[in-house]
Amino acid sequence: MANLTASWKASSKYGNTVVVHDFHTYTGANLKPFVTDFKHGFARFLFASAPKTATDVVVLVEEVIKDLDGKVIPPRKTKEVPDGPTKEFHGRIENGKFVASLLVMGKLSDNRNNEFRLTGPEGKNTIRAFIHDPERVSSHVLTVTIRYKVDGKPETFVGTSPLHVRFPLAMVIPKGKATLDTALNMIPRYASHWQSEEPDFRHVEGVPIVVTRNIKRLEPRHFDGVVAGLRQAALNATAGVVALSVGHGGADGQAGTAFISLVPEDNRRSVTGLEAKCRVTQTDLVSFDEPPKPGSVKITPSHDTLVRLNALDRIADALANTPIRRLILHTCNAGNDGAFIQLLANRLRVPVQAQRDFIFFEPQASYYEKDGKATLPRDGKFWPIHRLGSLKIPKKTPPPRLPL
Secondary structure (H helix, E strand, C coil): CCCCEEEEEECCCCCCEEECCCCCCCCHHHCCCCCCCCCCCEEEEEEEECCCEEEEEEEEEEEEEEECCCCECCCCCCCCCCCCCCEEEEEEEECCEEEEEEEECCCCCCCCCCEEEEECHHHCCEEEEECCCHHHEEEEEEEEEEEEEECCEEEEEECCCCEEEECCEEEEEEECCCCCCHHHHHHHHHHHHHHHHCCCCEEEEEEECECHHHCCCCCHHHHHHHHHHHHHHHHHCCCCEEEECCCCEECCCCCCCCEECCCCECCCHHHHCCCCCCCEEHHHHHCCCCCCCCCCCCCCCCHHHHHHHHHHHHHHHHHCCCCCCEEEECCCCHHHCHHHHHHHHHHHCCCEEEECCCEEEECCEEEEHHHCCCCCCHHHHCCCCCCECCCECCCCCCCCCCCC
């Protein structure tokens, strides 16, 4: 009599590792966040051997997810699965093959981001597991347990080879050497260390540094690098999360105007006396986010404002039909002004998050000002995320485009 045994088979070259693929289709004004065109990394459990006949077969798939500190993340409980995210196949074995009769799983989440599939033999029966944000997870392991009866005798098999889940991410950084704003030169060193922790699943995309003091008039060409770089990063981040780490940001909620660096700019005002021309500010966005009301005075944007708005629209076009589901701004403090981040999300047509504190990058670590020095090695492996502002989802109707 053959015992029932099973093993995992992943759809990637990395052995028992699933590489998550999570594609969205964004179509300009027809944007539907979290909906269309998913292509997933998947895994299936294979029955390596089985008795000719077995009854009361139950296949249990269990997840253990750990956060960045190695602590187990509590499972999501539902009415259908009150004890957490254990998925069940019920069935029987006939002529040595598993025949599913019932699938029990938790209630589907409205947020379909970043899910992976588990399929039964021959791919006929599918269950979906909803996973946590990849930038918050250090490990995600699945095991399979099978209970069944042969001639009325209970038997059990527990999978001995766990399945691991990996989440490809991407970071956009300055490319080149800054001579005025030398803080930019630390970001590539940090990004290199970040990538080295999981080189197969982390992508770094460099975009050219703009020398602001050489710009007499802002032109669309000054944004060509970041438009192309963000698209390439989004194509490589199949888990759908891209970090823009190219310079500075600011928002104190009271005085001043919220801004972010859209491209890395080698500029120090104390030396050049010039503003950083490629930065996007709240003033750029707020007057042009809605069509003018009837009878109101139409505001005409300046040339530089028009070029910056055009750059955001070009980025939105470049990110359409890529896996991106979230853009994280690794720029200081901008996340303190939620209205500003909302305006950015509206024009970029993707969900956006930004930091609420000063960020510092060192060759092997990143940390917040309020935290003081980073604690190695953990902080060297992951993005700074625990002071992110709220995620802003773009409104359904995009803001009007302004011709150059």
